[in-house]
Amino acid sequence: MRRNVETPVGRRAFLGxxxxxxxxxxxxxxxxxxxxxxxxxxxxxxxxxxxxxxxxTSSDPHVQYIKNYKGKNAASVGYTALNTFRMDTLGGAYIRLVYVDPTGVFVDPENEDQLKEYVVFDQNLPQNTQVDIVFETDEEGREYEHVVDWQTHEQVVLAVKKVGEPDPQPVNMTPIDPAPDEYTAFVRDYVGRNLAECGYESLAGKLTDAYGPGYVTLVPASDDGSYIDASVKESLAQYVVVSQDVAPNTQFTMEPTTATNGEVYDLISSQSLETVSLSVRRLEQ
Structure with missing residues (x-):
């Protein structure tokens, strides 16, 4: 059985x-x-x-739509999952919410008190953006409820500001193209994100971001040459991404592992893109 999209290595409204x-x-x-x-x-x-x-709204579990998050308090949308990501339900699927403060400060999805200080003022996927969802099936073709094989969008980036403050200057809210199939993905826009909101620590101890059944290793390089420990959230939170070497919406493909009898496994054997280098700047204390 493939993994639930809610896990770090799982599947997968400009109008306010x-x-x-x-x-x-x-x-x-x-x-x-x-x-x-x-x-x-x-x-x-x-x-x-x-x-x-x-x-x-949709009565079809295979078609859902992005919600409008603008104007909502950051603590009132979604929930913090066991994987420490902020998630929201999307019918029988889940979608990750990524908070971006224009100053680069880390808005911790696990810190409810901090989230209550913020309100959403923009999002990279407009309200009513369609999300197509494919669920896992058993050997008889029956779908598993809430077990997603893949979906066309896995994240929504939410620009947030302190409650009561005027909207900051416009921030980069790049809409990422929908994945056309399970083994095709588009590189996300990491510029402006706090480094701690870019991914998770893989078993190999590297900063990683999940893309459907595969993943991309994120390689941060600090402006002062400091070592950045991907296993320490406090270390990641000191940096904001200022550029990336692969442009957002660059398409890449993944090849699944196939047995000699033709059976396709969950493991990815190869990808046309494996790493994205991130130039990061240390935030002022």
Missing amino acids: ALCLSALGIAGCGRGGSPAGGDASGGGQPATSAPAEEEPK
Whole structure:
């Protein structure tokens, strides 16, 4: 059986909630005059606020849609899983939430008190982005509930700011292309992320990020030449990514291990891309 997408090595809304104007309700002009002019009957027609996009829902477990996270407190969305990642349910599947503070500070998904200090102001996948999901099946072709074979999107990057503060300058929210199949993936955008939110420590002691059934080793290089210990979260949290040697949305493929009888195993035998080098800058204390 393949691994659940919730584990570190598992499978796998730009439009936010728009606030209604406090100055009036669509259909009414200023001072109670009819829409289309001011109280004197002249002037320009009143401009209605754009309609809020309705969230899409699906009764098909194989098709789900990205939620709108904008305006929500960071502690109120998703949950912290056993793998220390912030996860959210997506029908019968799961999706990882990656917090990015524009200052580069590590927003710890395990620290609920810290999360309560932040609010989401942007996300890299717009609300209602479609996510296709394929579930594992048994020998008779029956699907396992909540056991995902692969899905077209595995992460949503959420830009956060301190509660009560104005929106920072726009941050890079690169929408990552959907995976067309289980063995094809697209490189994520790590620039602007705190290094501790880029991946997890592999059994080999290296910083790693999961891509469907495979993974990519992340190789950080600090601007001051310091050694970065992937096994120590506090060490990773001291750095923010400033560049990467493989561009976001670069496509790469994976080849599964196949037995002589044609049976395909979960293990990946080779990948067209195995490492991504990250240039990182130490944060000021």
